[in-house]
Amino acid sequence: MQINLTWDLFIIVFFLIILSYSFIIGKSNTIKLVLASYISLLAADAIGNMVNSFFMTANPVIDIVTFSPESPALIIMKIAIFVFFMVVIAVKGAFEISMPQEDAAMEFLLTFFFGALSAGLIISGVLVFASGSSFIMGGAPISESHIANMYDSSYLVKIMIMNYNVWFALPVFAFIVMSLMGDSDDLN
Numbered sequence: 001m002q003i004n005l006t007w008d009l010f011i012i013v014f015f016l017i018i019l020s021y022s023f024i025i026g027k028s029n030t031i032k033l034v035l036a037s038y039i040s041l042l043a044a045d046a047i048g049n050m051v052n053s054f055f056m057t058a059n060p061v062i063d064i065v066t067f068s069p070e071s072p073a074l075i076i077m078k079i080a081i082f083v084f085f086m087v088v089i090a091v092k093g094a095f096e097i098s099m100p101q102e103d104a105a106m107e108f109l110l111t112f113f114f115g116a117l118s119a120g121l122i123i124s125g126v127l128v129f130a131s132g133s134s135f136i137m138g139g140a141p142i143s144e145s146h147i148a149n150m151y152d153s154s155y156l157v158k159i160m161i162m163n164y165n166v167w168f169a170l171p172v173f174a175f176i177v178m179s180l181m182g183d184s185d186d187l188n
Contacts, residue, residue: 007154015119022115027107028097030114033090034121034171035097040085041125045135048078071132078129086122117174120167124160131161135168 022030052074102110128135130147150157160167 007150008156011123011154011156011160014123015116018119018122019112019115022111022118027111027114028099029090030111030118031097031099031175032093032095033086034114034118036086036089036093037118037121037125038171039089040082041121041135043085044078044082044129045137047081048074048129049134049137051077075129075132079126082125082129113174114171117167117171120160121171124164124167127157127161128164 022033025033052071099110101107125135127147131151147157151161152158
């Protein structure tokens with residue numbers, strides 16, 4: 001059996017690693033990871049956009065590093081900030097998620113569900129940054145980005161980037177449904 005290394009395989013493996021990690025850390029910490037991902041994606045995007053604005057309008061003396069929305073330096077910076085912030089918030093964040101204990105089957109399903117949402121959010125976020133786009137400001141069309149070849153050759157990359165809004169919104173809907181289905185006695 002021959003396995004070809006493709007971007008689809010990379011995304012599947014990365015998705016499975018995040019999903020497996022969700023079972024290691026449990027449902028509550030997976031939800032904390034989803035929240036950390038949201039905060040980190042938006043913060044990394046905002047910081048990257050501020051750095052880009054500074055270097056785009058700065059003096060030519062400061063023009064040591066060339067930044068543009070599709071600049072590899074800016075893309076790497078946004079991804080590095082995202083990963084760093086996500087890890088720090090998920091591990092050291094000053095908040096706890098307290099979910100009621102479910103029976104074993106429901107606990108497994110919820111952990112799987114939130115793990116899949118976490119994986120989709122993280123992967124699509126990294127791919128949006130890699131494409132040179134921005135969650136806050138939008139971005140260049142994929143055909144003009146550094147990952148155009150990857151986008152054209154990978155079905156999963158295309159799905160993750162085309163549907164990044166879905167991956168961004170699904171956890172919120174899941175949180176709302178979980179909140180509405182929760183026991184009102186838990187609020188007291």
